[in-house]
Structures are given as C-alpha cells and as structure tokens.
Amino acid sequence: MTRILIVDDDADILELLRLEFEDDPGCSADCTTDPFHALELAKNTPYDAVITDWRMPLMNGSEFARALRGQGCTSYIIIYSALEPGPEIQNVLETDADQYIFRRGNPDREFVELKESVRNTRKRGHAVSR
Numbered sequence: 001m002t003r004i005l006i007v008d009d010d011a012d013i014l015e016l017l018r019l020e021f022e023d024d025p026g027c028s029a030d031c032t033t034d035p036f037h038a039l040e041l042a043k044n045t046p047y048d049a050v051i052t053d054w055r056m057p058l059m060n061g062s063e064f065a066r067a068l069r070g071q072g073c074t075s076y077i078i079i080y081s082a083l084e085p086g087p088e089i090q091n092v093l094e095t096d097a098d099q100y101i102f103r104r105g106n107p108d109r110e111f112v113e114l115k116e117s118v119r120n121t122r123k124r125g126h127a128v129s130r
Contacts, residue, residue, distance in 0.1 A: 003046065004029045004118060005075070007038040007064065008053040017051065020111045021118070035059040039067055047075045048121045051114065054081035054089070062088065065096035076121040080114060 006017050006029055014031040021029040030045065032038050035058055042050065050068060054061035061079045068077060077096065082103040083089065089100055101113055 002027045002048045002118060002121070005038055005041055005045070005047045005050045006031045006052075007033075007035050007050070007056070008080075009033050009056040009058075010053070013053070016107065017111075017114070021115070024115065027118070035064045035067075038064070039071065042068055042073050042075070043071060047073075049076045049078060049118045051078045051080050051118075054079055054083045062092040062096070065092055069096045076117070078114065078117055080110070 004021055004027060006014055006021075008014050008017070011033055014033065018029045018031045021027045030041055032041065035052070035056055038050075050073070052061050052064050056064070059067070061081060065077050065079070068075070076098050078099045078101060079089070079092070079097050080101045080103055085100055085102060093100055099117055101110060101117070103110060
C-alpha cells in the first residue's frame with residue numbers, strides 16, 4: 001500500500017487529489033489544509049510521498065518541506081503549485097523537496113504526472129519504514 005500525505009489550503013484541490021489517488025486500489029491518502037497538522041501526521045505515520053502546495057497562509061511549501069526534513073521525514077516530497085518556478089523553488093529542490101510540479105491548469109495531465117511520481121517513490125528508495 002502506498003501512503004500519501006496531501007497538504008493544500010484549498011479544500012477543493014485536496015478533495016480532487018484525494019479522489020484521484022484513492023481511485024488507485026494500491027493507495028491511501030491523508031489530506032489536510034493545515035501544515036502544522038500535517039507535520040503531526042508525518043511524525044506518527046510513515047508516508048511514501050508528501051504532496052504540498054507552495055502558497056499557504058500558515059506556512060509556505062519551503063518552510064513545510066524544511067520542517068518535515070527537520071523532524072526526520074524521508075518521504076518523497078512533491079511541491080504541486082501554480083507558482084511559476086523560480087530561484088526560491090530551485091533552492092528548496094536542492095535542499096528539502098524532491099520534485100516540483102507546476103499547476104498549469106491542466107489537471108488531467110498534472111494528475112498523471114503526480115501519480116507517476118508517487119508510483120515511483122519505492123523505486124527511488126524514498127519509502128519510509130518504521
């Protein structure tokens with residue numbers, strides 16, 4: 001079973017992603033709009049992948065990825081956001097996150113890319129074992 005944690009301040013996006021991933025019988029997804037709650041979930045649950053937005057009011061994607069890594073999380077971290085890739089995103093990809101998927105407004109294509117990335121987490125050695 002592939003376990004995924006999804007964090008986005010937009011509840012509609014969360015629901016779409018949850019439905020998309022749970023449509024795959026080999027996946028389960030925990031979703032929250034609160035990155036602090038997500039950090040607590042990640043402390044207690046081994047996730048293969050974490051998908052997070054960049055722009056969130058309580059904590060941005062960079063801060064969230066850094067906090068996950070700081071508490072020892074080795075999950076594959078994907079930032080899925082409409083923010084144009086720039087130097088700040090490149091920096092977080094070099095230090096804390098593993099992948100950036102640009103939310104361009106083509107959810108069918110983006111969801112395929114997200115699901116493929118999550119499917120490959122075990123091949124990359126990011127699966128968490130506790």
